[in-house]
Amino acid sequence: MLRVQLAYIDPGSSSYLFQILIASLLAVGVGVRVFWKRISSIARSVFSRGER
Amino acid sequence: MRDGVVAGSFRDPSGFVFERSGQIYRQVNRRYQDSYDLLLSCGLYEALVSRGLIVHHEEVDLAPPDPAIAYRVLRPERIPFISYPYEWSFSQLRDAALLTLEVQEIALAHGMSLHDASAYNVQFRGAKPVLIDTLSFERIRKDEPWIAYGQFCRHFLAPLALMAYRDVRLGSLLRDHIDGIPLDLAALLLPLRARMKPSLLLHLHAHARHQAGTATTKRSSRSFSATAFQGLIESLRTAVKRLQPATSKTQWSSYYSEADHYSDETLRHKQALVEAAIDYVAPETVWDLGANTGRFARLAAKRDISAICFDSDHGSVEESYRRAVELDEHNITSLICDLTNPSPSLGWAHKERLSLIDRGPADLVLALALIHHLAIGNNVPLGDIACFLHLISRYLFIEFVPKTDPKVAVLLSVRDDIFEDYTIAGFENAFAHWFDQVETKELADSQRTLHLMRSRRPRGSEAVGF
Numbered sequence: 001m002l003r004v005q006l007a008y009i010d011p012g013s014s015s016y017l018f019q020i021l022i023a024s025l026l027a028v029g030v031g032v033r034v035f036w037k038r039i040s041s042i043a044r045s046v047f048s049r050g051e052r
Numbered sequence: 053m054r055d056g057v058v059a060g061s062f063r064d065p066s067g068f069v070f071e072r073s074g075q076i077y078r079q080v081n082r083r084y085q086d087s088y089d090l091l092l093s094c095g096l097y098e099a100l101v102s103r104g105l106i107v108h109h110e111e112v113d114l115a116p117p118d119p120a121i122a123y124r125v126l127r128p129e130r131i132p133f134i135s136y137p138y139e140w141s142f143s144q145l146r147d148a149a150l151l152t153l154e155v156q157e158i159a160l161a162h163g164m165s166l167h168d169a170s171a172y173n174v175q176f177r178g179a180k181p182v183l184i185d186t187l188s189f190e191r192i193r194k195d196e197p198w199i200a201y202g203q204f205c206r207h208f209l210a211p212l213a214l215m216a217y218r219d220v221r222l223g224s225l226l227r228d229h230i231d232g233i234p235l236d237l238a239a240l241l242l243p244l245r246a247r248m249k250p251s252l253l254l255h256l257h258a259h260a261r262h263q264a265g266t267a268t269t270k271r272s273s274r275s276f277s278a279t280a281f282q283g284l285i286e287s288l289r290t291a292v293k294r295l296q297p298a299t300s301k302t303q304w305s306s307y308y309s310e311a312d313h314y315s316d317e318t319l320r321h322k323q324a325l326v327e328a329a330i331d332y333v334a335p336e337t338v339w340d341l342g343a344n345t346g347r348f349a350r351l352a353a354k355r356d357i358s359a360i361c362f363d364s365d366h367g368s369v370e371e372s373y374r375r376a377v378e379l380d381e382h383n384i385t386s387l388i389c390d391l392t393n394p395s396p397s398l399g400w401a402h403k404e405r406l407s408l409i410d411r412g413p414a415d416l417v418l419a420l421a422l423i424h425h426l427a428i429g430n431n432v433p434l435g436d437i438a439c440f441l442h443l444i445s446r447y448l449f450i451e452f453v454p455k456t457d458p459k460v461a462v463l464l465s466v467r468d469d470i471f472e473d474y475t476i477a478g479f480e481n482a483f484a485h486w487f488d489q490v491e492t493k494e495l496a497d498s499q500r501t502l503h504l505m506r507s508r509r510p511r512g513s514e515a516v517g518f
Contacts, residue, residue, distance in 0.1 A: 019197035020275075025283075026280040
């Protein structure tokens with residue numbers, strides 16, 4: 001029965017629901033990238049000070 | 053179909069493209085009024101035009117084809133040649149994908165979003181991709197995911213992954229699937245190692261699996277945050293950027309750079325003859341058939357003429373495109389086209405995507421070192437070649453390569469010579485039915501001849517002789 005129902009969901013609708021499912025994962029990805037950028041920026045400023 | 057309406061735009065309720073007196077226009081419908089006004093007032097249109105990411109347009113005072121639902125009529129910048137994703141090389145499709153993501157990112161910053169991500173909304177101005185659908189934007193829907201995500205994956209990510217992990221020729225699957233490659237098919241065809249890439253595992257494999265039956269019909273009450281939206285675009289961009297074509301260099305892409313069949317003098321002479329033909333015809337558009345990496349088409353492009361290179365070899369098209377990007381060449385577009393099986397009319401009522409013939413004729417067609425591949429390599433009779441070239445050209449500059457030429461000898465070395473008519477007399481006789489001879493020149497240091505011809509009969513005025 002479920003399969004029959006799903007046949008009526010177009011791929012676009014399914015993709016819509018899939019995004020909601022992976023929303024947390026995507027948000028965490030952004031958080032990790034922002035965190036990593038900050039760490040590398042701090043590291044760069046520390047090392048450049050050391051070189052001076 | 054309303055008179056003059058371009059069939060490819062019939063699905064969009066926001067408006068449609070129509071042609072009048074040889075000029076392309078776009079009717080904006082009233083139902084799109086709010087979005088259209090917002091596009092202009094929020095600064096998004098200006099931001100995209102100034103970066104060269106979308107075609108510019110002007111509003112015109114012209115009677116719309118469907119006045120009952122019309123809000124505005126636009127005259128967009130004309131694209132010299134409409135091409136389709138199944139005619140693009142890997143890098144062209146990848147650049148079109150990155151353009152779509154860049155446009156979406158800028159749209160988000162202006163409070164709008166692309167409501168579709170069709171590869172057919174991207175065209176090439178020379179070697180630069182540009183969005184052509186001004187009506188693709190809507191006000192961002194708060195806390196909702198990207199409505200065009202599935203389409204982006206089908207139109208861009210799936211074919212690119214297949215071209216990167218399997219074979220660049222799989223881009224032609226887009227010809228069978230004009231709304232993009234179904235994700236379950238892409239997941240099935242991709243090798244196991246593609247799953248090692250987290251972004252492909254997520255956007256193709258998990259996505260396909262979800263589509264296949266783990267979904268529920270109820271909309272989730274959970275929302276999609278702006279951070280998640282940003283993460284989605286970044287993740288897709290990472291996925292696209294990391295893909296590389298398996299290999300690009302082929303025997304054809306190095307045809308001229310490693311050529312041993314042309315002396316320098318012959319090449320120089322051929323180049324001079326092509327330039328003379330271009331100057332004589334003074335065309336606005338030149339199609340170079342079997343263009344290889346576009347050496348001769350570039351002679352037209354340098355004269356500010358729109359030149360389209362067609363070649364069946366992906367490596368040659370890829371190399372020509374990359375060179376045009378590197379050198380910022382404005383007038384040269386390279387496309388994949390097998391002349392023995394050119395792009396057909398596709399889609400609803402065979403009218404959504406045009407055949408090669410329907411996109412012609414070009415003012416000048418170059419067919420250099422090509423005829424022996426069609427006549428001897430593919431058994432196409434000379435009369436049929438002449439008829440086809442007549443359909444797509446106003447002028448034709450064609451090279452006849454006789455049987456005594458070393459390249460033809462190679463073709464004939466592995467098969468019986470059943471081509472009794474393949475002589476200069478047979479060639480001239482076949483083409484005389486469709487063309488008037490303008491000039492014939494012998495190519496220096498070879499037995500080849502070059503012929504400039506004018507299409508004799510008005511195109512479409514009589515039955516085609518196939």
